Amino acid sequence: PVVAGVGYGWAQAARFARIAQEAGADALLVLPHYLVAAPQDGLVAQLEQLAARTRLPLIAYQRGQVAFTAASLGRIAALPSVIGLKDGHSDLDRLQRLTLAAPEGFLFFNGAATAEIQARAYAAVGVPAYSSAVHAFAPEIANAFFTALRDGDDKTVDRLLRDFYVPLVELRDRVPGYAVSLVKAAARLRGRPVGPVRAPLTDPSPADLAELRALLTTGLDLVGAAL
Structure with missing residues (x-):
């Protein structure tokens, strides 16, 4: 729907x-x-x-x-x-x-x-x-988390939280508006031509974009998917 x-x-x-x-x-x-x-x-x-x-x-x-x-x-x-x-x-x-x-x-x-x-x-x-905002750019990660949470697989939930979600939130909180900017940037990294954010939001800096790419690679590796 x-x-x-x-x-x-x-x-x-x-x-x-x-x-x-x-x-x-x-x-x-x-x-x-x-x-x-x-x-x-x-x-x-x-x-x-x-x-x-x-x-x-x-x-x-x-x-x-x-x-x-x-x-x-x-x-x-x-x-x-x-x-x-x-x-x-x-x-x-x-x-x-x-x-x-x-x-x-x-x-x-x-x-x-x-x-x-x-x-x-x-x-x-x-x-x-x-x-799930993550589902917009990495449905493999979002689905793996949901499945683990639903099935009571606390080990997988903790691993995904510790190694992907918490670092993502820390990056998100670095700059106001990154809750939107990072989603669009990550979608572009996955090959979706979604374009930049509109002012007054700003796109991630080159350093933050590199960190997002590394974090996305880590998350996908955790669930056995490819960037």
Whole structure:
């Protein structure tokens, strides 16, 4: 299934939703609104307004200035088209309260940056599903990690975390925006002509690109794949 991202204010999100629906998307990921903080009633109203203007299922994305309370989660989960919540805050106390307040069948996703780092912790509070940025450029590594985590192969999980994911996160945290820049750079290293990032983001420096290449080689070697 294709889940298209929509966001900004509800009116612009509705325009994006219409375009995504016409293009054949299966669902929508509702990103945080722009700039300002908003009360819980406003966060709920944002989804109510969008739900009234599209037939596609909606997944709310809480990160940045959007963080739902358990009471607000109950309100948005009562909307027939809101099927889940993606979390980017990594506040496991809050997330546990949300999972306990949600109705049966409501979906939760770990949307933390480099989600594999926190996959065990999220799973412990009932959120085993996660999105993987690494899958965009090295699906061999991402799939090997997921399989090991699912099967309880702690030795493989630890090895991949220690030798690939943790060094990747340390490189990612070196420069603001590298969470995006490194993904595109790694895709180019794998032969995908995805082009550079757009300003205000910047592409990795030559030294950081060389480090990324070495790290990618290490990760692929760990899972028996080739660069």
